[in-house]
Amino acid sequence: MKAGKNRYEWMIAMRFLLRGRGQTLLIVLGIAVGVAVQFFLSALISGLQVSLIENTVGSSPHIQVLPADRLPVRAGPGVSGQNRDYGRVLIDERTEIHSWQQYVNDLKRDPRILRAAPVANGQGFIERGSAVDAVVVKGLVAPGGLDIYKIRDKTVSGIPELTSDNALLGRRIAERLTLAVGDKFFLRNDRGDRVFLRVGGIFDLGAAAGNELVALSMDRVRSLFAISGVSAVEAQVRDVFAAEAIAREYGRQYERVKLESWQEKNRELLTGLRSQSTSSVTIQFFVIVSISLAIASVLGIAAVQKQRQLGILKAMGATDRSASRIFIIQGVILGGVGSVLGLALGLLMGWGFVVGTGAPFGLEISARTLFTPIVLALLAAVVASTVPARRAAQLSPIEVIRNG
Amino acid sequence: MADIVLRSRDLSKTFFGKVDTPVLHGINIEIVRGAFTALIGPSGSGKSTLLNCLGLLDPPTAGEIEFDGRLIRERNVNELAAFRNANIGFVFQFHYLLPEFNAYENVLLPCWIRGGKPAVETRREALRIMERIGVAAFKDKAVYELSGGQQQRVAIARALVQKPKLVFADEPTGNLDRESGRAVLELMSELNRESNISLVMVTHDREVALRADHIYELVDGRICKYLDVAKTGKAAAEAAVEDRSCTIK
Numbered sequence: 001m002k003a004g005k006n007r008y009e010w011m012i013a014m015r016f017l018l019r020g021r022g023q024t025l026l027i028v029l030g031i032a033v034g035v036a037v038q039f040f041l042s043a044l045i046s047g048l049q050v051s052l053i054e055n056t057v058g059s060s061p062h063i064q065v066l067p068a069d070r071l072p073v074r075a076g077p078g079v080s081g082q083n084r085d086y087g088r089v090l091i092d093e094r095t096e097i098h099s100w101q102q103y104v105n106d107l108k109r110d111p112r113i114l115r116a117a118p119v120a121n122g123q124g125f126i127e128r129g130s131a132v133d134a135v136v137v138k139g140l141v142a143p144g145g146l147d148i149y150k151i152r153d154k155t156v157s158g159i160p161e162l163t164s165d166n167a168l169l170g171r172r173i174a175e176r177l178t179l180a181v182g183d184k185f186f187l188r189n190d191r192g193d194r195v196f197l198r199v200g201g202i203f204d205l206g207a208a209a210g211n212e213l214v215a216l217s218m219d220r221v222r223s224l225f226a227i228s229g230v231s232a233v234e235a236q237v238r239d240v241f242a243a244e245a246i247a248r249e250y251g252r253q254y255e256r257v258k259l260e261s262w263q264e265k266n267r268e269l270l271t272g273l274r275s276q277s278t279s280s281v282t283i284q285f286f287v288i289v290s291i292s293l294a295i296a297s298v299l300g301i302a303a304v305q306k307q308r309q310l311g312i313l314k315a316m317g318a319t320d321r322s323a324s325r326i327f328i329i330q331g332v333i334l335g336g337v338g339s340v341l342g343l344a345l346g347l348l349m350g351w352g353f354v355v356g357t358g359a360p361f362g363l364e365i366s367a368r369t370l371f372t373p374i375v376l377a378l379l380a381a382v383v384a385s386t387v388p389a390r391r392a393a394q395l396s397p398i399e400v401i402r403n404g
Numbered sequence: 405m406a407d408i409v410l411r412s413r414d415l416s417k418t419f420f421g422k423v424d425t426p427v428l429h430g431i432n433i434e435i436v437r438g439a440f441t442a443l444i445g446p447s448g449s450g451k452s453t454l455l456n457c458l459g460l461l462d463p464p465t466a467g468e469i470e471f472d473g474r475l476i477r478e479r480n481v482n483e484l485a486a487f488r489n490a491n492i493g494f495v496f497q498f499h500y501l502l503p504e505f506n507a508y509e510n511v512l513l514p515c516w517i518r519g520g521k522p523a524v525e526t527r528r529e530a531l532r533i534m535e536r537i538g539v540a541a542f543k544d545k546a547v548y549e550l551s552g553g554q555q556q557r558v559a560i561a562r563a564l565v566q567k568p569k570l571v572f573a574d575e576p577t578g579n580l581d582r583e584s585g586r587a588v589l590e591l592m593s594e595l596n597r598e599s600n601i602s603l604v605m606v607t608h609d610r611e612v613a614l615r616a617d618h619i620y621e622l623v624d625g626r627i628c629k630y631l632d633v634a635k636t637g638k639a640a641a642e643a644a645v646e647d648r649s650c651t652i653k
Contacts, residue, residue: 007520007521008516008517008520008521011516012504015502015504015505016504018504019503019504308500309502309503309504311500312500312502313502313513313517314485315461315488315494315500316488316489316494316513316514316517316562317485317486317487317488317489317490317514317517317518318485318517319481319482319485319486320481320482320485321482322517397461398456398461398462401456401461401496401500401574402452402456
């Protein structure tokens, strides 16, 4: 009985909408454009952010366990006594972690953490013939260490193995020094000690910094740079945005080391992403407001236009609640049809954008980006239709009949 | 003792506004079941207001209404709406059909309101009524394509579809040309005679009123004349209706 009664309200709502076809079409298009813009904007910005974050932290550690108090210490003349030693960071006892195995084990056991590995860092020079080039040297442990930097995935030639004399070179260095797989070169440390190495593989990490790396086995780096422990323990987490919280949690547990997350090192990027999200939310908010106002005004006009009909329906026995429901239902229909149409339009816009501009990132099409605009549009439609609905409920049939 | 379907006691109505306008003063009226009752009187005498009060569309300021022996107490508007739907049909001067629906759908609207999609039996009955009234031929036409007389007939079919106890008609021919007006009137008195539906009609046309079984004349919100045509006889009734003098009881 109840459901049957509702059906007449649906039927009348449908007829009211179909009768004012032009008006209905306009408002549906209005909602559709609003939903399309919302979907497109949020999918685009999410896609952009995902790609930015992937570029930033995809091939680098999310959390680093570093020696406590690793402040750059301005040194006096170095061991060689030369002036250029001024301003260089002294390799200090405190720049090492000695009991690193414990940290690696702890981190590896944590289900939130994808992989963890120790690393030994150094700064050296590659000598080849008369050419000398400054490089960042990383001593890694396979496979975890290689995977944090995605070296195995990004190797463009050679084999990504860290055997004793093998060095894996970033593409930029290899090009600059015209080194190919199998070539040999000298790597000198800051004290002038040299080792003779062979190019085992060349990788391309895309980002500029990554391609300036020389990766060796950790033991090789430790002996070359006289590190008895390791420089850091590095880890990647499953949810990149949880890195800061996880780092803080471990930071409280460990006393002799400090923990840094990628977020702390990329404050500017994060601020940028956040303001991007804020502006996107702001735009979406105003789109919703304009949709609501449009629905409220169109249905408000409709409620006035249909006064006669509502009056006669009430005289024939329609209740106040039914009269108001007729308008809420119109709102739901407008919102529903408009948002489905809008989503189709938004997908089309997104496809056009990706194909048309050749954007290096895709749209983020997720439950959130898909359903948020629909839910918001429906909600806006229902809220907006309460205004004419109330008017419809309050209308007295006698007013209509008395005034002809 | 006549079978009374509707009775009012001391019914008064005042329109409140900047200046309060009393329209009805202590109306006592009895509507006999199955009879045709006419409410006549000059414009502004309160006929339509009385009809709307009796039809439970407009709440009276004072007094009570008894429907089928049951006192209609101050029910809320929604209960009254359901009560109207089940018991009362209306035919107004301006036919008030819904332009969003065709003729057949308009006739079925009270059934939709009552219980959702009408059953096959109800639809058949509606069609039968439309046939009787002579509008079945254009049941699928949009109402604005129909002539005034045809529209009013559709409105009559709609008023009858739920088999109400009472049909209220407010100047149903007022907006029609003479020819279609007469036809509509003819139809309404025929329907009244055929069925047990009581008909209460407001009219300012004395000729129309003379077709009725009972005539109430209103002047300035008071009943000044009551005629039971069967008792007084047609000729006496005619003379009484033509007599412009009025004794307020």
